[in-house]
Amino acid sequence: MTAEFEEAPGSAPISRRSFLGVAATAGAGAALDGIMTSTSRAATHEPSQAAPAAYYGGPDPKIPKVGLRWAFSATVFFADRVMINSITSPSGRGYTSVGGGEIWGPRLQGRVLPASGADYYKTTFNTYYMFEASDGAPIFIHNRGTMRRFQARPEPGQPLLPPTDPQSAGWTRFRATPVFTAPVGPHDWMNRTVFVADAKRQSNPDHTVFTYYEVI
């Protein structure tokens, strides 16, 4: 695996890793609010607000590089968790409703529209609900993905192995791949960008923190 780091236009010279490290070790929401999610700062949706990108290539230098750049995060709180037995899915048909939540990060701020949808999963998750951006724009999210769990803190350079105990607290991360439908206007970039997310389940209360990356 190769990764190269690029400075975001207009940002201070800081590598993505140290940037993430600072943000992550700051830990408390207060610190992050101060750095990245100030609601007092008007959202301009300009790339200058974007986080630095990391680029990945292959063993052959002719393989084109693909970049990931943190776009925004969503903290989503769940309400009901229901399962009905299904003839088409060994995991049944699920209903995990979205209570509400918050969207924070460089390129999108706002909230999860309360009670706007759910994960109607069958084996793999399949979630439909709404964001409401800070400018009032309704943004539809259709989120898909497997429930392959990842270790909370992978060893650098080592592949992530499947969990030995899926119930243990260390295996609460998974990947999500959303498709957004945003109105024409400042959020239109979401209609033409592929995203991949890290998702981390949390309890007390039941919520998941999604870190959305633009694929560039």
Add this chain to the structure above:
Amino acid sequence: MRDFVVPKTDTKVIGEVRLEYAFQLTAHYDPARVSQTPKGSFRYQDIASGEIRGERFNATVYPDSGGQYDTVRPDKIRDVDAHFMLKADNGEWVYMEHVGYRRPDGYYRTIAYVEADTKGAYDWLNNTTFVVTAQESSDQREVVFHYFVAN
């Protein structure tokens, strides 16, 4: 509409995603058949053949097992929706789906969802999220897809 008070949490942490190169698919398509629909131009392209080469996965596209069922939107972005079958080097069947965007500026990225036999040699594909970048030939008949595992 119901109201919701966001609880205070200390979980505002940025989760990491890293990409690891996995394999490449060189796919050959028949010419596109384009028709006008209320949503834009529907673009069907039959996948005639293809080969996957990589350290952990080698396969061929099962001929005429599907293709691309894309929509070119009024803003010229192509919504990519591809479905086809593969035969792995050991004979096992694998289903592959792509969802993403091809833009006039050359951006061609998708997510790939892959389903393999859970009792077979390629079960690892099942629970893996792939990020894909693609390069299309000028006649759009050959597309090279590069697959990265989202770790």
